[in-house]
Amino acid sequence: MSIKLENISYQYRDSSRRKALSNVSLEIKPGEFIGIVGHTGSGKSTLIQHLNGLLKPDEGKVLFDGSDIYQEGYSLKELRGKVGLSFQYPEHQLFEVTVFEDVCFGPKNLGLSQEEVKGRAREALQMVGMDEKYYEKSPFELSGGQKRRVAIAGILAMHPQYFILDEPTAGLDPIGRDKILELLKRLHENQGITIILVSHSMEEIANYVDRILVMDQGCLLYDDVPKEVFKHKEKLEEIGLAVPFYMYLMEDLRERGFFEEEVTAITLKEAEDQILKVLKRKQTL
Incomplete structure (x- = not known):
């Protein structure tokens, strides 16, 4: 029961007439943990509202389990029970x-x-x-x-198969943030719920997701595993994003002579492993 977008485009009807999505195609399969990132106005929130029919594309198709969700007789209410969406600051609801x-x-x-x-x-x-x-x-x-x-x-409580969350840790202290992220991890691992996480924190994304969608000016710029996406460091910075802190740390340590060769780490655990490996090697010399 995948969610599939086929060449969708969407333009807002307000005074801006801004084109929020342009020819976006992707497929989200059961059991994935996906992160969506992008600068403010990149199309992230507009994109996720197409996944359960809250917004209807001007062009293209949205398919759930192979069926067009806008075909005559299709129950959007039933779809929204299967594809749950939590907006930013959901407690306001x-x-x-x-x-x-x-x-x-x-x-x-x-x-x-x-x-x-x-x-x-x-x-x-x-x-x-x-x-x-x-x-x-x-x-x-x-x-x-x-x-x-x-x-x-x-x-x-609605037993969704897909759970979309828009900045679920926004405004929380570090303890509250970690509890929410660990909850999502448990839901994914123990309940088999597909998680789609919109976040501005590259550390959150690197630690939890297995696939990243990068949005830029309404277009899907990258769609890949975290390590491959973060290889595009210069381009990400160009569009107002960053890579995880630990990548910058590794670069800094290499420039200071701690590492002899180029190393990459996108999580704290990977950075620890790389640093300890060098320290152990130096102790045996």
């Missing part, structure tokens, strides 16, 4: 009296029985690590990170 009622809202609109709705809500809240003592509290009494997890639980 919390509105019910209690945490539990808020998480029940999505599955309730799927027409499920009351018993199944409650079961899904409990399951989702457990998945995001919310203790039962919070279930009857107002969402507005929670911390920022807790609100974020409740908002995510509301989407998980």
